[in-house]
Amino acid sequence: MHKTPLLDQLESGPWPSFVKDLKRVAGRKKSAADLLGVLERSYKDKITHWKHGGIVGVLGYGSGIIGRYIDIPDEFPGVEHFHTVRVNQPSGWFYTTAALRDLCDIWDRHGSSILNVHGSTGDMIFLGTTTDELEPTFAELTAKGWDLGGSGSAMRTPSCCVGKARCEWSCYDTMDLCYQVTQDFQFEMHRPSFPYKFKVKCSGCPNDCVAAVARADMSVIGVWKDDIRIDQAAVKAYAAGEIKPAGGGTVYTKLDIKADVTDLCPTICMSYEGGKLSIDNKNCNHCMHCINMMPQALRPGTEGGATLLLGSHAPILEGAQMSWVIVPFMAMEAPYEPFIDLIGRIHEWWSENGKNRERVGELMLRLGMRNFFLGVDLPAPSQTVRTPRANPFFFWHAEDFEAEAAGRKYIK
Numbered sequence: 491m492h493k494t495p496l497l498d499q500l501e502s503g504p505w506p507s508f509v510k511d512l513k514r515v516a517g518r519k520k521s522a523a524d525l526l527g528v529l530e531r532s533y534k535d536k537i538t539h540w541k542h543g544g545i546v547g548v549l550g551y552g553s554g555i556i557g558r559y560i561d562i563p564d565e566f567p568g569v570e571h572f573h574t575v576r577v578n579q580p581s582g583w584f585y586t587t588a589a590l591r592d593l594c595d596i597w598d599r600h601g602s603s604i605l606n607v608h609g610s611t612g613d614m615i616f617l618g619t620t621t622d623e624l625e626p627t628f629a630e631l632t633a634k635g636w637d638l639g640g641s642g643s644a645m646r647t648p649s650c651c652v653g654k655a656r657c658e659w660s661c662y663d664t665m666d667l668c669y670q671v672t673q674d675f676q677f678e679m680h681r682p683s684f685p686y687k688f689k690v691k692c693s694g695c696p697n698d699c700v701a702a703v704a705r706a707d708m709s710v711i712g713v714w715k716d717d718i719r720i721d722q723a724a725v726k727a728y729a730a731g732e733i734k735p736a737g738g739g740t741v742y743t744k745l746d747i748k749a750d751v752t753d754l755c756p757t758i759c760m761s762y763e764g765g766k767l768s769i770d771n772k773n774c775n776h777c778m779h780c781i782n783m784m785p786q787a788l789r790p791g792t793e794g795g796a797t798l799l800l801g802s803h804a805p806i807l808e809g810a811q812m813s814w815v816i817v818p819f820m821a822m823e824a825p826y827e828p829f830i831d832l833i834g835r836i837h838e839w840w841s842e843n844g845k846n847r848e849r850v851g852e853l854m855l856r857l858g859m860r861n862f863f864l865g866v867d868l869p870a871p872s873q874t875v876r877t878p879r880a881n882p883f884f885f886w887h888a889e890d891f892e893a894e895a896a897g898r899k900y901i902k
């Protein structure tokens with residue numbers, strides 16, 4: 491074992507330390523011992539010793555495995571190669587304990603035995619193995635029904651919130667959609683052929699538990715079309731303190747309906763008068779605030795579907811960009827043809843016009859929303875106008891004039 495005085499300090503804090511975990515593994519895995527050694531060395535040298543490496547993978551797949559090599563292999567032979575393997579998580583991220591044991595056993599046999607369950611990709615990450623262990627790992631995974639996730643300029647592993655399996659707010663079946671998207675885009679997931687990565691994340695309601703709006707190129711956010719369901723008796727029970735705020739998990743003994751709920755409605759479309767809560771649903775923007783505050787009194791409507799947003803990513807130079815609404819409402823029912831079809835058109839437009847390493851959101855910014863909607867053959871909804879009437883320069887297309895000359899006011 492290497493001496494690691496700097497890393498050892500990390501064990502002294504109040505939280506469980508990865509250093510302690512890795513030391514435990516280091517007793518039986520040379521790679522874990524050398525992993526600690528390299529990190530200590532990097533702390534001392536103040537540079538990383540990992541380098542971007544050549545292509546590694548398994549036969550037939552272009553993605554799912556991320557190559558890593560070290561620049562001082564003589565000193566740390568245990569991590570000379572230390573590739574990571576992305577394993578596609580099941581929808582909703584539910585595993586049986588038997589499945590988890592299988593995965594751990596496979597990784598014990600073929601890799602460092604260090605893994606991280608659900609990083610930002612949603613995948614399970616097997617951290618660190620050598621090139622010659624990749625095919626055997628893959629063979630054992632597939633024999634048990636597992637598949638690799640996406641990496642590189644490919645469709646990335648789709649992910650979703652627990653949705654209808656556990657959450658009463660889900661406005662469509664997120665797990666089913668996620669599974670279907672995974673099946674429909676097998677080719678694009680395993681064989682990178684896009685300008686850059688493309689992520690689909692599915693949340694069942696605007697609470698957006700998978701943070702799709704911030705992290706997915708295509709964010710699918712469940713939403714309802716009709717009115718918020720109100721149980722007036724439960725509203726009264728909240729007002730009287732019979733139902734505790736946050737299930738009793740706060741210092742407050744009762745909800746102040748005006749201060750905590752109606753006054754905080756962003757569109758001011760709610761009122762509470764004479765013990766009765768009313769909502770002007772036409773002006774509700776579905777923020778979920780009131781429903782989150784009074785889950786026993788309020789529920790989303792019953793006519794569910796999803797809002798589609800496109801374009802979020804977090805480039806280093808410009809900073810994070812949220813995705814934009816492109817379809818205010820789409821019904822989400824199996825086999826999700828309109829949705830799958832739209833994704834196909836977006837891929838096509840992006841692949842044709844995007845530069846290398848340009849995410850679809852950046853392309854939308856570069857060419858403009860108007861070109862995007864024309865390019866993917868979608869009607870432009872008013873929700874996409876970012877700052878209405880702020881821009882005095884409107885550039886007409888030649889087709890617009892031609893259409894007008896032909897007697898039509900607007901072209902589609």
Ligand code: HEM
Nearest residue numbers: 508525540556558572574608609610611612613615617618
């Ligand atoms: C022991 C020190 C390490 C710490 C504290 C650490 C921490 C992290 C964190 C915080 C993330 C992001 C998790 C998230 O997505 O939410 C991450 C992801 C990742 N790490 Fe590490 N890491 C460590 C060592 C390593 C090493 C040694 C490698 C490979 C040589 C590695 C490879 C990766 C990869 C490939 C991902 C992306 C996983 C994904 O696709 O989500 N990490 N790590």
Ligand code: HEM
Nearest residue numbers: 538540541542543556558559640641642643803804805806
């Ligand atoms: C100056 C140094 C580096 C910069 C500026 C950099 C930048 C980036 C950027 C911008 C991404 C894409 C992030 C995203 O949009 O999700 C990325 C991904 C990644 N980087 Fe680096 N990187 C650096 C060094 C490294 C090193 C030294 C390694 C490993 C030896 C590494 C491993 C990775 C991996 C595994 C991914 C994920 C690839 C994938 O998901 O397909 N990076 N890096």
Ligand code: SF4
Nearest residue numbers: 651657660694695699
């Ligand atoms: S996003 Fe909405 S539906 Fe999905 S788990 Fe969160 S609260 Fe429930």
Ligand code: SF4
Nearest residue numbers: 755774775777778780
């Ligand atoms: S969901 Fe948001 S916008 Fe709609 S009524 Fe409730 S607080 Fe207001």
